[in-house]
Amino acid sequence: MTTAKKELAVAALRNGTVIDHIPSSVLFKAVNILGIEKLDTQLTIGNNLASERYGTKGIIKVADVFFPETTLNRIALIAPTAVVNIIRDFEVVEKRPVVLPDVITGIVTCDNPKCITNNEPMKTRFHVVSREPVTIRCHYCGHSVTSDKAHVL
Amino acid sequence: MFRVDENCNFALLYKGFQPMNQSSLVSISDISREEILSLLEQARYFENHPNHKILDGKVVATLFFEPSTRTRLSFETAVNRLGGRVIGFSDASTTSSTKGETLKDTIKMVSNYVDLIIMRHYLEGAARYATEVTDVPIINAGDGANQHPSQTMLDLYSIYKTQGRLENLDITMVGDLKYGRTVHSLLMAMRYFNPRFKFVACDELKMPVEYKIFCDENGIEYTEYTDFSPEVINSTDILYMTRVQRERFTDIMEYEKVKNLYNLHNSMLDGSRDNLKILHPLPRVNEIALDVDDNPKAYYFQQARNGLYARQALICRALGIDVTKLKESDK
């Protein structure tokens, strides 16, 4: 694939959001977390695309939708390398990496079977207690887990 | 697009701090150094004046989703001595939670009736969650293996009372340091007071690494031992004994090997410091021999009684009752 064609793949959107450099293994988890399966706008999902940095990558292109930053940052736990491109009138007007928030709500299940969150209809909540490696702690029972072992909904 | 926005705004609403329920007590780490010291003074006051009518007209719920007679009686006595009334249950099998009612619904229902909820639950994080569904203050009386702050307060009060201070003490913890939540909470609460810890346990039950990291981060000195030796006992101010339980062991042979290594006998106290006091969260089995009971250094029964005064102080804190004002009006 030529460089020009690659650029086109990212930019061939009049208006919308492109989320690039998602690790292939978590692409569909990212789709889930963003909740975009319910959208009725034009949507392109690509996976196992060549990536200079990571071997293969996934990409999500959503036409005419501009997500709040907090929504996009929700995928940072599983896809810390993801990059968000905001497209307006075929131009990339903004490009930024996702940023892991301090608190993660409703994405990860607690691995402690005796945790209240696994026994009550409620949202989970985790605090990011370390960023290198990423470690999160359950707000309720206090159990900690590293992000690679975290069970994402 | 709107659906996505709605979803995430919903998440956003719940991600930050809850506007709740400042006077609840879920974990000992909710309490600052100053507040710990103030509560200890209040406990001392209640020890000298245990009966007050300051909860006149108040109703307190004791919700024990998991039975714990010792803790429940202590809390209920505290409420009664303060002139309040108690409703509640002592066993989840008698409540609607066995019919599938959520904790949230039970807490909301009880909140209609009472000024304070004291709850014990078998699930970890239950008390924290309860504070998020009600405006009624919650006191956590134990949530699974997680937190039991009133136990920690009575431990702190026992140390304070017997040593005259909390600062710069040699504290030795013996037995099950892996699963023992009382030793974990006490360790964390002592971070303000420059303790020197000795951890005495077999390999299978030694202090978890996260608590050793906690010590390192807070500049707390600690040494680990597998031998419960005279050297350790003789350089200790507070000897905190815990029970080594068979069910904690994956290898039963290992249990048989270590089960008697961490038992305390009176003769082992011969060279100990004059100010040494022996604590134990109770119930004990055989980790403290009966011949220790008559030694004036044995403190575990008084320690349990101190729980009453510590809990009186915690109840007043939860209800916003200023015990220092009480003192002034008494004079």
Ligand SMILES: [Zn+2]
């Ligand atoms: Zn949990």
